Amino acid sequence: DAKTTQPNSMESNEEEPVHLPCNHSTISGTDYIHWYRQLPSQGPEYVIHGLTSNVNNRMASLAIAEDRKSSTLILHRATLRDAAVYYCILRDYQGGKLIFGQGTELSVKP
Amino acid sequence: GAVVSQHPSWVICKSGTSVKIECRSLDFQATTMFWYRQFPKQSLMLMATSNEGSKATYEQGVEKDKFLINHASLTLSTLTVTSAHPEDSSFYICSASGGIGNTIYFGEGSWLTVV
Numbered sequence: 001d002a003k004t005t006q007p008n009s010m011e012s013n014e015e016e017p018v019h020l021p022c023n024h025s026t027i028s029g030t031d032y033i034h035w036y037r038q039l040p041s042q043g044p045e046y047v048i049h050g051l052t053s054n055v056n057n058r059m060a061s062l063a064i065a066e067d068r069k070s071s072t073l074i075l076h077r078a079t080l081r082d083a084a085v086y087y088c089i090l091r092d093y094q095g096g097k098l099i100f101g102q103g104t105e106l107s108v109k110p
Numbered sequence: 111g112a113v114v115s116q117h118p119s120w121v122i123c124k125s126g127t128s129v130k131i132e133c134r135s136l137d138f139q140a141t142t143m144f145w146y147r148q149f150p151k152q153s154l155m156l157m158a159t160s161n162e163g164s165k166a167t168y169e170q171g172v173e174k175d176k177f178l179i180n181h182a183s184l185t186l187s188t189l190t191v192t193s194a195h196p197e198d199s200s201f202y203i204c205s206a207s208g209g210i211g212n213t214i215y216f217g218e219g220s221w222l223t224v225v
Contacts, residue, residue, distance in 0.1 A: 043217050046215060098214055
């Protein structure tokens with residue numbers, strides 16, 4: 001399974017945008033980039049996923065580098081409820097399992 | 111998004127007994143379900159993958175005789191921790207795929223404490 005690298009932690013101020021980076025230099029052509037987040041004592045929550053083009057949904061935006069070796073999850077206006085561990089995971093297009101790394105712990109200051 | 115539900119949310123059992131955790135996909139048919147465990151301050155560790163009607167595939171190092179997984183229908187998978195010991199105390203999380211776009215959705219998790 002191709003590996004991803006994320007910063008251990010990041011801080012943000014409430015109502016400001018947050019850019020969470022992810023490196024995946026060994027990504028294969030058939031790997032989708034998935035993002036999940038996990039609040040304390042809860043199961044992970046699906047955030048967004050993409051293959052090559054940038055993606056937007058009601059929760060976030062995903063910006064994918066042209067060479068696909070990195071991506072950035074963008075939260076446009078952080079709220080206190082966005083404080084969580086964010087995981088960037090590669091998943092084969094055929095729909096394989098999700099292997100979690102350490103993720104980025106995002107803290108949001110009021 | 112799709113809903114995956116786990117039951118119970120938390121359970122306390124005595125050492126040596128067995129405990130069953132259920133995972134249900136409520137609004138889609140889950141062709142594949144996954145079971146994870148998570149220790150405090152650590153990431154999720156995949157234990158096994160199960161497809162409806164077939165035997166589960168366990169990850170390396172996971173004892174299949176201790177963690178029994180049954181995926182009897184397209185909406186239900188169960189994890190049974192047999193002869194539980196205190197070191198089995200953990201947060202167990204299931205997930206399921208098979209809905210729109212084959213996205214994987216997670217349950218709320220189940221806390222197991224073995225005393």
